[in-house]
Amino acid sequence: MASLPAKVPLSEINAELPWRLAVPQVLWFDAKLRVWLSAQDKPAPLAIVISGTGSDGNTQTISTLRAALYGAGYHVLTMPSPTSPAFIVSASSTGVAGDLMRDGKDLYAAMQEIVAHLPRKVRITDIDLVGYSLGGAHAAIVKSIDATEHKLKIHRVVMINPPVSLFSSVGRLDRLFAAAIGPGDQAVELLYRRLYAQIANLYRASDRLELDENFLLSAGAATLKTDAEFSAAIALTFRLQLVDMFFIGDLYAKTGVVTDPAHPPKVSDSLEGIQRDLRAKPFADYFTRVFAPYYLKRRPDATSASLIASNRLDIISDVLRDDGDYYAQTTSNDLILNRSELTWLQETLGPRIVVYDHGGHLGEIGERQQVADMLDMLSGSWPRSAQ
């Protein structure tokens, strides 16, 4: 592990964004966009960190990156993914997440609003972006938008484990779900039963009296020992995030897949049935039943194929190739990339990408080498001279 600072100050910022759409009753708690700031007490560059699919701006991965960046002297602003429930409700101009360019524009607008209203004592000398997983693709898109609009003057971008084709990456996660867990909600129930029995047995064998967070974390880690179990955990985490996005998209787009557009659910209504239905649905269902109907109605020239094609990182391949301020870190065994996508990233970015030989999807984050390389990339001293 990289060495981390002993103390990182932290503020939670809740932003009320003027373009927010009407908030559905059952999503009342997501009306404000919540981001997190760790400010230096002297002038410093600002690193904006963007979360991965469905995640808020204060995940474990974010904490690790925040500590590393703050320790290196950056102000750090961490933001939720445009596909996270709170972002969709508070900051999306559509309510239907998943379109790389549209989500990127919403994210860029939210960044401007927040940076413009930060307390004056936060003195910013430069702005860089870091994003992991889907957040990596968002970071690159946001910089490309800024290159024409010049509102934030974003300098450098580091993408960590980014996808190349959003939809083929989620397709792989769906296949992983089917392989590691099985089809449908019954498979989720089986997985739950296995985990319950294992954790209960560990608890019974221990002399603990209370089942606290530490115990659960350790027991979870002890339970997820094999690659297959890890895969199941990754696939399930992704599916649960998709469930949130699917439900919210269906509500906003009024597509009627699991909610009745004429009678949207109320605060007192049980959502368990909806959640159960959605757990069994792969991303392909979200695409065909919510995403595509919504965007095809608004983009007369578009087709399903063109929607898929516009959700690839190569829509900005020219700037990725020509602008020396885009960097990437990934691993040779990242499950969201296939070989040709990895090759495409390497050919496009040239010396500005580093590929680690281990870590899978995000597993390398926080390691000494990853942190050192990321900081070199952000400061413009990458690639290091031959040592």
Place this chain on the structure above:
Amino acid sequence: MKAAVLAGLLAALLLDGCASQVLSIRTVPDQTPAADNAAAAANAAAFADAVAAESANSAAEAQDAPPLLTPADAPPMYTYDPWERLNRFTYRFNARFDEAIFLPVADTYRRAPRPIRAGIHNFFGNLAEIDSVINYTLQWRLKYGCRSLSRLAINSTIGIGGLFDVATKLKLPGTPTGFATTLAKWGMHPGPYLVIPLLGPSTLRDGVGFLGDYGAEYGINVAGLYRGDVSWGLGTVNAIDQRANINFRYYSGGSPFEYETIRFLYVRRRLIEDEGLHLKEPVKKTADEVPAGK
């Protein structure tokens, strides 16, 4: 005192209403990544040691060991929640109360010097030992009862009225229990899921347990702290101290299904703890169609 507490709550409500700017900023406790990493590593190592020691143990006394649970023994994923409509309203009320009053007050409280907060936390922890002693006795778990009694004696004297937790330093860590666990030990089912105003997730049994704990404290009325005006102030400080020590934020991930998730986790956690209480008894089979908790 009652009036002061109410005035404080009102002021917090009004202040909250004043925040109308684009950004509202809330300072939260510093993160301590280096220490967190070290603690996580130590925790994982301790857990691995404990598991290793236990498996060595259970190999030695395999005869007495209870049969291991199998996936078929796990309760179903559905939770018994006949009062769901009311519970959902209460959940929203709790979330709003937390956001508007509880959290801002706890944030302010956290600015007090650490030794003072530790003293307050230890003081209430020590008072709670009385309830633990009673309930461990009722549960007939006398080893733990003695531990709680020793803690109470040590901390009330050497620990100056409970302000210092000397007992933990003497390798007598606190393991609080309550009437809810006593009811579970006696075999009472958790009953329906219940969201209690201000307190949060519970079940009918755990709610009764909470009332039982309160009744015991009220009945014993140690040092006259639990009746009259002083009890209001004390109860408020106790609540703030507890809130400041709980790392939970309503809707932190923003998921529309948080109510379902919390209900699921709370009830499963309690069921696993119940299993631990009935170690030596044969595992009850749960029929698939009966929701968890019923």
